Amino acid sequence: xxxxxxxxxxxxxxxxxxxxxxxxxxxxxxxxxxxxxxxxxxxxxxxxxxxxxxxxxxxxxxxxxxxxxxxxxxxxxxxxxxxxxxxxxxxxxxxxxxxxxxxxxxxxxxxxxxxxxxxxxxxxxxxxxxxxxxxxxxxxxxxxxxxxxxxxxxxxxxxxxxxxxxxxxxxxxxxxxxxxxxxxxxxxxxxxxxxxxxxxxxxxxxxxxxxxxxxxxxxxxxxxxxxxxxxxxxxxxxxxxxxxxxxxxxxxxxxxxxxxxxxxxxxxxxxxxxxxxxxxxxxxxxx
Amino acid sequence: xxxxxxxxxxxxxxxxxxxxxxxxxxxxxxxxxxxxxxxxxxxxxxxxxxxxxxxxxxxxxxxxxxxxxxxxxxxxxxxxxxxxxxxxxxxxxxxxxxxxxxxxxxxxxxxxxxxxxxxxxxxxxxxxxxxxxxxxxxxxxxxxxxxxxxxxxxxxxxxxxxxxxxxxxxxxxxxxxxxxxxxxxxxxxxxxxxxxxxxxxxxxxxxxxxxxxxxxxxxxxxxxxxxxxxxxxxxxxxxxxxxxxxxxxxxxxxxxxxxxxxxxxxxxxxxxxxxxxxxxxxxxxxxxxxxxxxxxxxxxxxxxxxxxxx
Numbered sequence: 271x272x273x274x275x276x277x278x279x280x281x282x283x284x285x286x287x288x289x290x291x292x293x294x295x296x297x298x299x300x301x302x303x304x305x306x307x308x309x310x311x312x313x314x315x316x317x318x319x320x321x322x323x324x325x326x327x328x329x330x331x332x333x334x335x336x337x338x339x340x341x342x343x344x345x346x347x348x349x350x351x352x353x354x355x356x357x358x359x360x361x362x363x364x365x366x367x368x369x370x371x372x373x374x375x376x377x378x379x380x381x382x383x384x385x386x387x388x389x390x391x392x393x394x395x396x397x398x399x400x401x402x403x404x405x406x407x408x409x410x411x412x413x414x415x416x417x418x419x420x421x422x423x424x425x426x427x428x429x430x431x432x433x434x435x436x437x438x439x440x441x442x443x444x445x446x447x448x449x450x451x452x453x454x455x456x457x458x459x460x461x462x463x464x465x466x467x468x469x470x471x472x473x474x475x476x477x478x479x480x481x482x483x484x485x486x487x488x489x490x491x492x493x494x495x496x497x498x499x500x501x502x503x504x505x506x507x508x509x510x511x512x513x514x515x516x517x518x519x520x521x522x523x524x525x526x527x528x529x530x531x532x533x534x535x536x537x538x539x540x541x542x543x544x545x546x547x548x549x550x551x552x553x554x555x556x557x
Numbered sequence: 558x559x560x561x562x563x564x565x566x567x568x569x570x571x572x573x574x575x576x577x578x579x580x581x582x583x584x585x586x587x588x589x590x591x592x593x594x595x596x597x598x599x600x601x602x603x604x605x606x607x608x609x610x611x612x613x614x615x616x617x618x619x620x621x622x623x624x625x626x627x628x629x630x631x632x633x634x635x636x637x638x639x640x641x642x643x644x645x646x647x648x649x650x651x652x653x654x655x656x657x658x659x660x661x662x663x664x665x666x667x668x669x670x671x672x673x674x675x676x677x678x679x680x681x682x683x684x685x686x687x688x689x690x691x692x693x694x695x696x697x698x699x700x701x702x703x704x705x706x707x708x709x710x711x712x713x714x715x716x717x718x719x720x721x722x723x724x725x726x727x728x729x730x731x732x733x734x735x736x737x738x739x740x741x742x743x744x745x746x747x748x749x750x751x752x753x754x755x756x757x758x759x760x761x762x763x764x765x766x767x768x769x770x771x772x773x774x775x776x777x778x779x780x781x782x783x784x785x786x787x788x789x790x791x792x793x794x795x796x797x798x799x800x801x802x803x804x805x806x807x808x809x810x811x812x813x814x815x816x817x818x819x820x821x822x823x824x825x826x827x828x829x830x831x832x833x834x835x836x837x838x839x840x841x842x843x844x845x846x847x848x849x850x851x852x853x854x855x856x857x858x859x860x861x862x863x864x865x866x867x
Contacts, residue, residue, distance in 0.1 A: 302696075304699040304702065307696060307699035307700045308699060308700065308702050308703040309703075310700055311700040311701050311702070311703060311704050312703055312704060314700075315704060331722065332719075332722050332723040389610070389611045390610075390611050390612070390613055390614040391614065392611075393611040393612050393614065393615060394612075394614040394615050394618060396843065397612075397615050397840055398618075399794070399843075400794075400836070400839035400840040400842070400843040401832075401835065401836040401839050401840075402794070402797040402798040402800070402801045402835060402839060403798065404798050404801045404802045404805065405801045405813070405816065405831075405832050405835045405836075406832065407802075407805060408805070408816055408817050408820035408828060409633065409634075409820070409825075409828060409829065409832065411820075412633040412820065412825070413631070413633050413634060481791075484712075487712045488712045488713060488714055488738075488795075488798065489798075490712075491712040491714045491715050492712075492714040492717075492798075492802045495714060495715075495717055495718065495802075495806060496802070496805055496806060502715075503714070503715065506715060506718050507718055509718075510718035510719075510721070510722060513722065515719075515722055518718055518719055518722070519719070521715070522711060522715050522716060522719060523711075525711055525712060525715040526707055526708075526710045526711035526712075526715075527710070528710075529710035529711060529712055530706065530707060530710035533710060
């Protein structure tokens, strides 16, 4: 965890040190490192939480003490049932991402290369993307039931647009000079695609996949809250109904950890596999 | 940008070809006193032609819905014509005194939009202020970075049960959920935008002894605005998603509530009319946003084009 959070912050320490002026001793420098400052921030929030709950500023049923929640996190993380539910969510997430990528990326490459289809495609995807996917939840529960196919259908609908759009943009924005060069080298269509179009479009495609990963998780969890048989969302709803707020908090924090893990994994794969792109790592739409 | 793409697609879209020809006609035919009017008319024609040339695929999709639902014959999946009919009867009237909309339209959509609008505006204010502060101060950014990363990782909808426990089934519940979901994209993009301002530009401003206020409005805000606006666009979409989910989950009115109520009462055509209404609203909001974005960021695109041609 610490290594990646340091990586995303790579320009912060030098700035902080520059602001501090004179070079300080190793201990002072360690205290000023982003890791220490970050821990300070987290510690401050937890302290605030502790104060609020022990002074009874907020009703006990809406804010249990941090220590109780920590114990519940341990309980949930150790329970086999909860792990199965998390696996179900992750499985749905992975399946929807794989399915959408397998269909949307080749489709986007075709649509991006054929100039006649570029604008109509972009229009239709923009139109569909404006529709919040969650509005289809009641209808798709009726059509597909409560199982995996319903979750998959909604998630694919929600993330098809971002991935397709980024692929089409990436392919469409290939440097025209490179294409001219490829033509003058008499490369075949496939060779041009492999050597010119794909490398220049890949960063955009991968950004699309990364954005989609966040949206997919939001949609999957919403579906699980509103009506699904399995998944991390169903657990949270179950504990809300009992009601056990401490378990609800623990579930939410674990859902956050899950989201963070999925996102960081994707970002790491992106950095590793696309070393020729050194743009701002976090630019563009995130969700 | 639209110029270059349109020249590429002219060969295929006849409507646009006509429009382009009309444009050339006004170019070559001297400059009569009404040139401005003619130009405006032809540009309106171009826009219409472009819209027609670009949106045939949307029409194709609606036809596919109609054909698919006729073949599939499911009560849950009425045909497009039925849903569109219900869309007009449920939401619009010919009564001019009500502004051509039904009472259902004003109560449900009005409540939904009020929630989404409040939540989004709070997020914009908080996200912009916090994002600029964190973008300027590297140390503050380091303190809050883990919290922001984590807050962003929690799928906002997972907080829905908690929000119901804390606020009950109230408007505050919906608004707070929308704020939590939309504030992070705005905040992070603003922060990145401010941090990403070219150092040479900052140095130049400093060597010109620019005042703080002037620096803020002429260097910092414009420099970060492309990223800020992309954050605003993403958050608008998320805001709509959360508005609908929170109303599906717990609300006593609003368009999401209308949809879930209709599905429980087996009024499936009405349910789809609600879906269509949200689709139209989402579309209009995005188009409006794109127009504002094009206006606000015109300098940015022009300067990039100039940089590219140089």
